[in-house]
Amino acid sequence: MEPFLVERAGGVVTLTLNRPERYNAVTAEMWPDLxxxxxxxxxxxxxxxxxVTGAGDAFCxxxxxASIAGGERAAPPLTVMRRVGEAALALIRLPKPTIARVNGVAAxxxxxxxxxxxxxxxxxxARFSQIFAKRGLSIDFGGSWLLPRLVGMHKAKEMVLLADMFSADDAAAMGLVNKVVPHDELDEAVADWAGRLAAGPPLALSLSKQLLNDSLTSSVDQALDAEAAAQAYNFSTGDVREAMKAYFEKRPPEFPGR
Structure with a gap:
């Protein structure tokens, strides 16, 4: 069985972790593939x-x-963890909008x-846990950078040091989740947002994502300069010309992405 499934339709790529019998747990060999x-x-x-989603009843x-306890040694631990970090950075910096479809446990x-x-x-x-401490491990896959920015430092320390499990509603209340839906409406909700993003202006969305990611380490002066440069670039693209044309023709735009 392939550990990852990749499906494409209408500009939307669905990446499924495909080890449902192991709740989509990731082995050391899977990080380079990701x-x-x-x-x-x-x-x-x-x-x-x-x-990004998981097969069966779990997200990941x-x-x-089990593979670690069984003596798996695909590479030295530091090498494996650097691969984990490379995958995390590639996801965070991906120049396309990303959606997590969390169908079950995410730990x-x-x-x-x-x-x-x-x-x-x-x-x-869905349930969420920074379970590392219960396994004798410290936080990884970018969690030390992500959590304080999402929930604040004290809440991040509570989540990591106590390693409790949180419900989807609790996660939403903390700002970790954008939307919680009934399980049988999950596909519809994800398809709606993914379709809207796929129909959007890809260059502008990519630049906005980068501006927001960079904002927490930028001064206001740097942020404004970056906004000006990004907007100047947008005005030179076919996406803006198409948006203007569609506006006057009273129809939805069809962004070419160039």
Whole structure:
């Protein structure tokens, strides 16, 4: 069974972690494959949105502890963790909008895989945990950078040091999740947002994502200069010309992405 499934339709790429019998836990060998898929999506003009999800009843339970306990040594631990970091950075920096479709448990690196996406839509059955401490591990897959920015430092420390499990509603109340929906409405909700993003102006969306990601480490002066440069570039594109034409013709725009 392939550990990842990749499906494409209408500009939307759906990346499914495909180890349902292990709650989609990730082995050491899977990180380079994930990085390769993310780089492929980043380089494709046809791929406009990435949806990340898990097969079966789970999103991703994190690292495959069974394979680690069984003596798996694909590479030295530091090498493996650098590959984890490369995959996390590739997802966070992906120049396309990303949606996490959280259909079940998202724990450890699996929780941070979801949080590294731009938008998170969760089933009412979803659960989230920074479970690392219960496995004798410290936080990874970018969680030390993501969590304080999403929930504040004290809440981030509570989540990481106590390693409790949170419901989807609790996660939404903390600002970790954009939307919680009934389980049987999850696909519809994800398809709606993914379709809207795929129909949007890809260059402008990519630039807006970068501006927002950079804002937390930028001064207001730097942010305004970056906005000006991005907007000047947008005005030179066919996307803006198409938007103006569609406005006057009273129809939805069809952005060419160039």
């Amino acid at each position: 990085l390769s898929i993310l780089r492929e999506v980043a380089a494709s003009d046809d791929d406009r949105v990435l949806v 339970s994190g690292a495959d502890m 450890g690196a699996g929780a941070n895989l979801a949080l590294a996406c731009d938008l998170v839509i969760a089933s009412e059955r």
